[in-house]
Amino acid sequence: MNISDAERIASVLESIKYKPALKMSEADLIVVTMCSVRQSAVDRIHGLIEKFRKLKTKNYKLQTILTGCIIKKDRIKFEKSFDYLVDIKDIKKIPEILNPSLRAKRNLGNYLDITPKYSSKFSANVPIMTGCNNFCSYCVVPYARDREVSRPAKEVIAEVKNLVRNGYKEIWLLGQNVNSYKDGKNNFSNLLKMVNKIPGEFWIRFTSSHPKDFNDEVINTMAIGGKITPYLNLPAQSGDDKVLKSMNRHYTIKDYKNKIEKLKKKIPGIAISTDIIVGFPGETKKQFENTAKLFRDVKYDMAYINKYSPRIGTAAAKLNDNVLWEEKKRREKVLTEILKQTALKGSQKYIGKTVDVLIEGKKQASESERSPVVNRAKRGSTTGAKNIWFGRTNTYKVVKIESFKNILGKIVKVKITEAQPFTLKAKII
Ligand code: 5AD
Ligand code: SF4
Numbered sequence: 001m002n003i004s005d006a007e008r009i010a011s012v013l014e015s016i017k018y019k020p021a022l023k024m025s026e027a028d029l030i031v032v033t034m035c036s037v038r039q040s041a042v043d044r045i046h047g048l049i050e051k052f053r054k055l056k057t058k059n060y061k062l063q064t065i066l067t068g069c070i071i072k073k074d075r076i077k078f079e080k081s082f083d084y085l086v087d088i089k090d091i092k093k094i095p096e097i098l099n100p101s102l103r104a105k106r107n108l109g110n111y112l113d114i115t116p117k118y119s120s121k122f123s124a125n126v127p128i129m130t131g132c133n134n135f136c137s138y139c140v141v142p143y144a145r146d147r148e149v150s151r152p153a154k155e156v157i158a159e160v161k162n163l164v165r166n167g168y169k170e171i172w173l174l175g176q177n178v179n180s181y182k183d184g185k186n187n188f189s190n191l192l193k194m195v196n197k198i199p200g201e202f203w204i205r206f207t208s209s210h211p212k213d214f215n216d217e218v219i220n221t222m223a224i225g226g227k228i229t230p231y232l233n234l235p236a237q238s239g240d241d242k243v244l245k246s247m248n249r250h251y252t253i254k255d256y257k258n259k260i261e262k263l264k265k266k267i268p269g270i271a272i273s274t275d276i277i278v279g280f281p282g283e284t285k286k287q288f289e290n291t292a293k294l295f296r297d298v299k300y301d302m303a304y305i306n307k308y309s310p311r312i313g314t315a316a317a318k319l320n321d322n323v324l325w326e327e328k329k330r331r332e333k334v335l336t337e338i339l340k341q342t343a344l345k346g347s348q349k350y351i352g353k354t355v356d357v358l359i360e361g362k363k364q365a366s367e368s369e370r371s372p373v374v375n376r377a378k379r380g381s382t383t384g385a386k387n388i389w390f391g392r393t394n395t396y397k398v399v400k401i402e403s404f405k406n407i408l409g410k411i412v413k414v415k416i417t418e419a420q421p422f423t424l425k426a427k428i429i
Contacts (some may be wrong), residue, residue: 002068003119003125004116007116008116009094012092014333016098016099025055026109028063029063029098030062032045032068033088034069035069036068036140037141037311039309049078052081063098065083065086068088069145071311072313073312095401099271109190109372112127118163121168123171125174126163127175127178128175128206129148129149129176131145131147131176133180134210134250136249137246138277138311139314143314148177152184153186156191161198167409168360169409173192178206179215181213189218195227196224196228205231208235209232211251212249212251212254212255219259222263225267226308231270231273231395232270232273234273235274235276236291238276244280249408251292259358271346276303276306277307278291279325280305281323282319291331292335292338299345299346300342308323308328339421347419347420347423350393353416354414355394355416356393356411357391357401357413357426358410359408360390360392361389361390363390388400389401389402389408396424397424399423399426400425400426401425401428414426
């Protein structure tokens, strides 16, 4: 979502004749799109402020803007350190903020209808909704991003059609909780069906889903296949019902597993990943064991495992963060070990098979590259290993391929020769 926001900000700036600077030290304007989900990301802003202070001593024209997901407390804290603090919903106002003579005479409308300056030529982020109404007890997003707002389906379809016409091969439908998309006429399932009907060769992916809203209708729509890829990130957050209740997640592990079973039955070969928080306040060893059991039962292909950290203003921040950091690290390691085994088993099924791979870059994909969003930011990189390219299958498995031809941004047919837990090796056929 940060990348997608930044793409819209870039477009607003180009409309007033700004050009991308090659180096930060050459910039006259720096816009920071911050993330508040984890404290570590917020702490990085302090480092940037110091850097900007030094840059400003060399370039008196330099201006800085802070935007993105910001909570109230940080807003107050960072206000003095940036020239402007802009709510993400107000990025259309950046021209008049920088130059009051550009004050708009009319209502500028929703920022999501800005045509973005896409950062990739073959994979695009298309936000379909923003904000969240769920208030999971650990999560800062509803405070930083406000309540849910969906984009009209017509607008989403027009954006996707335009991207496909321009050769885009992968479309990510984005939102904090895509399953609760509604534009008055359409729900998420309808929107998926409409995007699936757009002619052209491209893959549809979406994130994030919430198990409470991920229903049979969406499963049946995914089962239609077509351009909808057989991959799903379904964040469980915990494998224990009591912890889930304390997290305010509104589902039980039985509900969650039922959905996974249906998915696996209706979409053979589907790859599934999850998000997990270990060491939530009060999580006992026994409760954690239920998460380990969930991992063994579901046999995830990938998992994004987070150690709980309290976020000011959230309900969980009032609870006693009583699981020691060392214990959180241990729990993370236990899950990672199970994941490696289940992911390896999943990967080994690919050996000898012919699959399509969308080539994302010419760089050795490191297994530690966890976040799908961060990975996409790095797409198109051409540094690194010889002629080793990397890309992903429609099931989101990373594949390394040797090729002397430029295959960037193409969907190529390959034969899988080797399997590691999170990486496959393949030959072009
Ligand atoms: N502590 C640790 N992990 C968190 N996440 C969200 N809030 C917190 C927190 N306070 C994780 C969740 C979510 C992912 C984006 O970040 O697992 O799915
Ligand atoms: Fe945060 Fe929960 Fe909303 Fe996801 S659904 S953004 S975890 S509050």
